[in-house]
Amino acid sequence: MSKAIEVNNLKKSFGELQAVQGVSFSAEAGEVLSLLGPNGAGKSTTISMLSGLLTPSEGDASIMGHSISREPLLAKAALGVVPQDIALYPDLSARENLDFWGKMYGLRGGALKIRVDEVLEIIGLSDRQKDKVSTFSGGMKRRVNIGAALLHKPKVIIMDEPTVGIDPQSRRHILENVKQLNAQGMTVLYTTHYMEEAAELSNHIAIMDMGKVIAYGTHDELIRMVGEQTRIEVTLNMEAEKVLSSWRSTEGVSKIDSLDGKVTALVDDSNRVLPRLFEAASKHGVRITSVDIQEPNLETVFLHLTGRALRD
């Protein structure tokens, strides 16, 4: 059986800028695949190509076996896209919006009516269906925004950073929505730069940076890449290059990174390594003002792979 999403050496450049430099990944039917990466990693460009907004400079991808370049309409028919920003007609009611988008996906007549009713039920807005979208709260708009992508029961749904800039409660609601949809058998491609979301939702995660997929695997597989290493964040009372260089040569330390007086280190066993770090610091007359110990997570993986923190 073919994969739900198959991306093959996809490239896109805008003039000199190579936004996507040969990306490949795939998603099995029925799974949630997250694209994780910082802003500017090329996630949105990749997704725009998959949803037919941009033409790839090179490479191809398919949705449910339909090539996006050779059978774009079939590919799109199998796909539901939830854009990052609200893309609805504010002066039309929720129902009118859903009606219109249903037609754009080729639904008509009775089938359309029934499906709009169902979707209104799913997003919990049956009682407000006749109100104009412009009168809705931010969270309600988001729900309609998602609903409009569900009308044609797509096999694959792409959600582009659906939780950016919204309150924790709405965010939780959306995450639950994604899980439900997935439970109903939809394949979900989810982009985010929040590693917690990726960890919570995904079967597989592709980490992107600088236009490339730099790691791919299940959550656990990715964590294992950094081994059992623990991430330690230390604050010093002064800039001290000497301390850093002596730490680098300390046994059990595999990586040291310093940013704004904050030092991040990957270590094998914090219990053993930490006393040595304190010792070296006091030898150079530098005081450690805070210590934060983190068990390995996707953040650690990203740091491990790129030498930079995920949030920038």
Next chain:
Amino acid sequence: MRILDIALKDLSQIFRDKRILLFLVAMPIVFTLFMGFAYKSGKNNDAAKDNRIPLGWVNNDANGLVSRQLFEMLSDSDSLRLVELTPNAVDESVRKGEVAGALIVPLGYSEQLSAGREAQLTLVADLNSAQGQSIFQSLRTPVTQLMSAVEIARLSAETLGKPNDASELNETFASASQSWSASDSASLVKVELAVKDNFLGDWYGDNPYNQASPGILVQFAIMSLVTSGQILVQERKSRTLQRMMSTSLRPWEIIAGHTLAMFGVVFFQIALLVVFGQLVVGVDYMNAPLGTLLISVALSLWVAAMGLLIGTLVKDDSQVVLFALLAMFILSALGGTWFPLEVSSGAFATIGKLMPSAWAMNGYQNILIRGLGLESVWLPTLALLAYALGFFVLAVWRFRKMDV
């Protein structure tokens, strides 16, 4: 002074987009040149060629004495040029504009008149067109004189007791016609333009820009209503207005600040156009420099205040354009820029003359066309200032009641 701070902030925002200069300066200058050129070329053409209006001539009364006399009178006309037509060609020629109208002399015209019966000439023309009207007016005197000669012949023959003597009638008609040719009442009426003795400006003759320059200037000043109306909308959109309201600024100070900024913009535009008019196309604004300044200041204040009022009445940008365009059209129509107010009916003209746009035109015309001095702009200036104050007060009042 915080009012000034607001104004300076507005100005720096408005002029940040350099394209505004295109609207403020380049377009009105191009239009002034164009309109002036259009008037001028119209004049030149007239002088170069026979500009008498072509009148079709269809004579079904070929050998008639009266029709022959009419033909001679019209052939001498200063304003009409006869073009002989066949009866069938009349409608076509008029429609195509080859002739502006056609005069049809009916069969047996002279005979009917000689016999003392009524007979009518027919003018085929569109009285709604300027040329049609001109033809009608130009025909009135010759037709009156012709019919007068016929009447005199009849009176004379009756007095002689020979009312039906054809040869007597014909001779008397010829004699009366000749007398008419010798008389020239129109030359006894001399028309003069009421301008200052030493003043040469006259838009009919010397400088077409005397009309085009102030006309475009006022029209474009009114167009600034859009920019002025948008100021408050933009402030509200960026939520800076709300922030401003949370300071100790009083509402009138906020409105005054914005009004001052728009005043600056409009006045800047007017000043450039005045300089352009004076230096490039020779419109004598400097005939009364202080007068020009007063009218320009008052005009700018009025536009600024009215635009701000529009800003307090609308919800978004597109509504600004709607209100501003409506205001512009109404002001232009009523203010006499579409058609001279003298042709409209009494009440309309009276209302029109009260419009601020009409006052502004009046002020400039006093200086440029009537050649009057500073004393002639006091009234228009005061009227404009009164409008500015009125709109300002309304804007502040609306602004206080506005939900931001």
Next chain:
Amino acid sequence: MKIFDIAFKDLIRSTRSLFLIGMAFAAPLLLTALIYFAFGSIASGDMSMADIKVGVVNADVLPANSPLDVSLGENIRSMFFDDSVRSWITASDYADEAAAHGAVDAQEIGVAVIIPATFTKDYLAGKTDTSITILQDPTLTIGPTVVRDMVASLLDGVAGGGITIKVVSERMTVNGKTLEPAGIPSLIQRYINWYTDFQRALFHSLENAALVVTSPAPGGELSNDIQAMMGLVMAGQLIFFSFYTGAYAMMSILQESEEGTLERMFTTPTDRTTILAGKFLAVFITVILQGAVLLIAGHYLFKINWGEPGSLALSLLGQMFASVGLAVLLVSFIKTSKQAGPVFGGGLTMLGMLSGLFTANMNIDIFNTMGNFTPQGWVLKAWRLSLAGQPVSELIVPFVVLFAMGIVMFVIGARMFGKRFA
């Protein structure tokens, strides 16, 4: 099918836009109504003008031994004070030329009629160097012309009386008789009676006059002057707002792009050509609908006869092609909907002015010439013909021109859209 869905959705949105409704229907009707009332009501058939304010300086004195009862100056003066002209002429006396000049400068009067002291004497003596001066406000044209015609026509009446006496006495002599002085007044009276009737007919009841006027249109009867004028005035408004509405409706594509719904449409299994076609269709329908509503409203509110059905249809269709074409072209040049306000407002107003839309009833030559180069100008030409009752055959040329202009602008604009949104 999706084309219609998109068009229908756009139309529904348009009906919810107060702005579009205002611009498409309310504004043109309002402005036409304004001008309608400006020229008095049709019901009364009264095409009244603003009062002509006339100042009279009559220094003329009746010379001794004159055959006249009163001086010519007094005759002219009383003509302006006569009850019959009171509704449209307001006359006042001034002591001398300086006072009258001052009054013209102050715009208290528009025209001053200045009659010199020896006018009657010089006139009767046949001197040609005497004259009545008409001093006019330089910004006026119509009032002064009317006043001048009135004076000239009065003098013509006097001249006619003189010619009557001269000719009759000549003919008496030829026939061996003499004109008795006692017979002169009755002769002059008869002539003046005739002259008065004749002038009245020429001014007030053209159908009985020596000169009748008919419209050049074949079969097209010239309706009431004011109705014909209103037709042109409303045609001007109709055209301006048709172009505005077209441009504004077309702008919804920018709006959609800003709202993100255009991109979203691209993610659905819908052809881009279909999407563009749907948006264009909406604009077509909007413009036609607006035209139809305004034509009907104009017919019932202002009694405008728009012309023969075929001619009317061609004009409306031509208007639609031109305004949609220009709309597509204009919007393809604009980047954001925010720019649209000034570009539409300024650009279309200017084009409208140059094409003579706002001065349609005055038929000004310069604008007619300019109109040859603008779509608006050609639409106006088409309406002029249709309003004049011209048959369809006469409308073919303007229609073809409009169609061609529309297609060219549409193709250029659509290609630019294609580039931008593909």
